Amino acid sequence: MTHSVVIVTRNRAQEVKDLLHCLAVQTTCADEILVVDASDTDETSGFCSNDKPAGTPLRYLRADADICTQRNIGIESSCGDIITFLDDDARIGPDYCATMLRYFENDASISGVGGSMTDVPLPGLVERVFRCLFFIQTNRGRNRFRLSGFPDFGFAFPHDREVDFLASTAASFRKSAIGALRFDTGAFSGRALGLQTGRAFAEDVWFSFQVGRSGRLIVGASLAFFHTPSPASRDGVHVTQTLYYHAMRTVSARMAHGIIQQLARRWALIGCGLLAMIQTVVKRDLGYLTGYLASSRLPASSRTA
Numbered sequence: 001m002t003h004s005v006v007i008v009t010r011n012r013a014q015e016v017k018d019l020l021h022c023l024a025v026q027t028t029c030a031d032e033i034l035v036v037d038a039s040d041t042d043e044t045s046g047f048c049s050n051d052k053p054a055g056t057p058l059r060y061l062r063a064d065a066d067i068c069t070q071r072n073i074g075i076e077s078s079c080g081d082i083i084t085f086l087d088d089d090a091r092i093g094p095d096y097c098a099t100m101l102r103y104f105e106n107d108a109s110i111s112g113v114g115g116s117m118t119d120v121p122l123p124g125l126v127e128r129v130f131r132c133l134f135f136i137q138t139n140r141g142r143n144r145f146r147l148s149g150f151p152d153f154g155f156a157f158p159h160d161r162e163v164d165f166l167a168s169t170a171a172s173f174r175k176s177a178i179g180a181l182r183f184d185t186g187a188f189s190g191r192a193l194g195l196q197t198g199r200a201f202a203e204d205v206w207f208s209f210q211v212g213r214s215g216r217l218i219v220g221a222s223l224a225f226f227h228t229p230s231p232a233s234r235d236g237v238h239v240t241q242t243l244y245y246h247a248m249r250t251v252s253a254r255m256a257h258g259i260i261q262q263l264a265r266r267w268a269l270i271g272c273g274l275l276a277m278i279q280t281v282v283k284r285d286l287g288y289l290t291g292y293l294a295s296s297r298l299p300a301s302s303r304t305a
Contacts, residue, residue: 001105003097004080004175005030008070009088010198011233013043016088017051024053028098030084032057036074038065038198065198066191068183071168071207075178084172085204089230092170099222100172111177111215112208114143114163115170115223117155127275134271135264136248143167143219147261148268149252151205157221166217168204170225177214183207187250187301190235190243197235202247206254241291242298245272249300 141152143163
């Protein structure tokens with residue numbers, strides 16, 4: 001069973017270096033590592049060409065700054081039976097790849113395996129109660145969709161769990177299960193929405209959910225990884241919130257089918273507006289509210305394929 005790792009990056013040369021060193025000391029090394037780079041400088045390409053860890057089976061690819069397109073390039077360029085997506089600012093232990101591959105080797109019904117993140121910052125108690133009340137994301141979920149159609153991520157899992165979707169921070173898929181599926185560059189890409197950003201939200205939710213139609217998706221409790229978000233190539237609050245709320249509108253529009261779910265979705269969107277107002281006051285940044293309002297003017301895509 002061959003294994004390809006895809007790292008999508010932009011202007012994060014040091015983060016790529018650190019992650020490549022993690023991959024170089026794996027007990028079972030990947031057959032190939034693809035770095036799909038949209039950086040504005042040559043620092044990352046220079047490192048990949050001249051200073052990569054010895055023996056690293058690295059392939060460097062250039063791309064425009066669009067995370068969905070970059071991931072699709074990774075899929076189309078990879079040769080492995082298993083494709084692992086790792087965020088450039090994620091870190092894995094030396095047994096991660098070997099443990100992940102065993103899930104696929106031992107169970108042919110599994111189409112995707114995700115890691116369990118141990119260092120996620122969680123909202124305070126009051127905010128979590130608010131999020132639960134309005135059927136929006138709590139970050140204490142179990143990678144399932146809520147009644148409103150909002151995806152609710154969990155991060156630290158005490159045992160293996162079958163889920164509805166995976167986070168691309170650390171997620172692996174059978175290439176045969178991916179088939180012709182690709183990350184949606186129309187509904188989730190920031191550039192497609194007219195925003196000057198290469199980021200997206202919930203593109204991994206929808207992609208992995210579709211892959212899961214051909215098999216089971218599992219989060220492995222023993223697949224621990226760490227993710228400290230890099231400050232490099234981060235958008236401002238307005239753009240981030242616009243992307244986030246648009247993604248929640250789009251995913252929930254696709255998942256809320258019956259009248260009860262549709263009512264729960266409307267309730268959740270009201271809750272998002274209230275939360276944006278509260279965050280604007282508490283964090284003293286108007287971007288939370290303007291981002292929410294901007295997302296409401298973008299049409300939520302209900303296209304499901």
